[in-house]
Amino acid sequence: MKVRKALTIAGSDSGGGAGIQADLKTFQELGVFGMSALTAVTAQNTLGVHGVYPMTAAAVEAQIEAIGQDMGTDALKTGMLFSGEIIQSVAKKIEEFGWKKVVIDPVMVAKGGASLLREEAIRAMKEFLLPLAMVITPNIPEAEVLTNMLIQSIDDRKRAAKKLYELGVKNVVIKGGHSDNEETLIDLLYDGRDFLYFTSRRIPTKNTHGTGCTFAAAVTAELAKGQGVKEAVELAVNYVHAAIEMDLQIGKGHGPTNHWAFKRKEAAADAIYK
Numbered sequence: 001m002k003v004r005k006a007l008t009i010a011g012s013d014s015g016g017g018a019g020i021q022a023d024l025k026t027f028q029e030l031g032v033f034g035m036s037a038l039t040a041v042t043a044q045n046t047l048g049v050h051g052v053y054p055m056t057a058a059a060v061e062a063q064i065e066a067i068g069q070d071m072g073t074d075a076l077k078t079g080m081l082f083s084g085e086i087i088q089s090v091a092k093k094i095e096e097f098g099w100k101k102v103v104i105d106p107v108m109v110a111k112g113g114a115s116l117l118r119e120e121a122i123r124a125m126k127e128f129l130l131p132l133a134m135v136i137t138p139n140i141p142e143a144e145v146l147t148n149m150l151i152q153s154i155d156d157r158k159r160a161a162k163k164l165y166e167l168g169v170k171n172v173v174i175k176g177g178h179s180d181n182e183e184t185l186i187d188l189l190y191d192g193r194d195f196l197y198f199t200s201r202r203i204p205t206k207n208t209h210g211t212g213c214t215f216a217a218a219v220t221a222e223l224a225k226g227q228g229v230k231e232a233v234e235l236a237v238n239y240v241h242a243a244i245e246m247d248l249q250i251g252k253g254h255g256p257t258n259h260w261a262f263k264r265k266e267a268a269a270d271a272i273y274k
């Protein structure tokens, strides 16, 4: 059996719901071997971010180098990158190792409002990282920052997706969690030619901490297994939906999602149809 590998380059969430913890749980659940390069440690729980302690760019490079020199990876994702300097180091290493299945989750702000990316880093992200992306997965506020646009309608989102594509990203997913529709959510995929709409029911819950990380990690895991972008995004939409639907009720604030849920749902469906 060939073991598929996926790398996350992201920050640590001590609360376990977002960041590298969410990524590694998702990789494991989807059957790929997870590896990590840490960009920052956050002291975080369901109530918010209480401290951010970035790694040096040299430490981030050394971790990626260690993985690239020995194990390699079938796909990678980036999450919290914190500074322009770290972004440049990450982009340099991705190019050096010639990695192509690159998923960029342009993490900027945590749910409670804490900044996870310095303002000066946005330019570096657009200049150095986005041209290397096979897939980018911004939420609506992140897409607004990256395109300098106000996004209120689906047509705005389509225009923003085209702008991001023009920056060199091969596939753009603008997620719909922050839209004002209380019934349904649309995650939109643009591949430079067609728009695809993944529609799901909005689940009324405050326990959505780490949904963005989990979504991008699921896309990465599927790409690592050899799936196409459309199939990977479709799986990610379903994976996150199950994780929100069967929430865990942990903590006093915005609780984490349930990374076991997707497999449990699949197992239950298998049992029914046996």
Ligand SMILES: Nc1ncnc2c1ncn2[C@@H]1O[C@H](COP(=O)(O)OP(=O)(O)O)[C@@H](O)[C@H]1O
Residues within 6 Å of the ligand: 138, 139, 140, 175, 176, 177, 178, 185, 186, 187, 200, 201, 202, 203, 204, 205, 208, 210, 211, 212, 213, 215, 236, 237, 240, 241, 244
């Ligand atoms: N309340 C919800 N019910 C169902 N799906 C949701 C809900 N909130 C977010 N999602 C899904 O979670 C994923 C992440 O969405 P979004 O909230 O836009 O990103 P982020 O977590 O990065 O802010 C998307 O697939 C979105 O459709």
Ligand SMILES: Cc1ncc(COP(=O)(O)OP(=O)(O)O)c(N)n1
Residues within 6 Å of the ligand: 010, 011, 012, 013, 018, 019, 020, 042, 044, 079, 080, 107, 109, 110, 111, 112, 116, 208, 209, 210, 211, 212, 213, 214
């Ligand atoms: C360490 C770390 N990385 C990323 C995030 C943001 O995660 P996201 O999935 O966008 O979830 P919310 O913060 O919006 O719940 C984070 N909080 N911490």
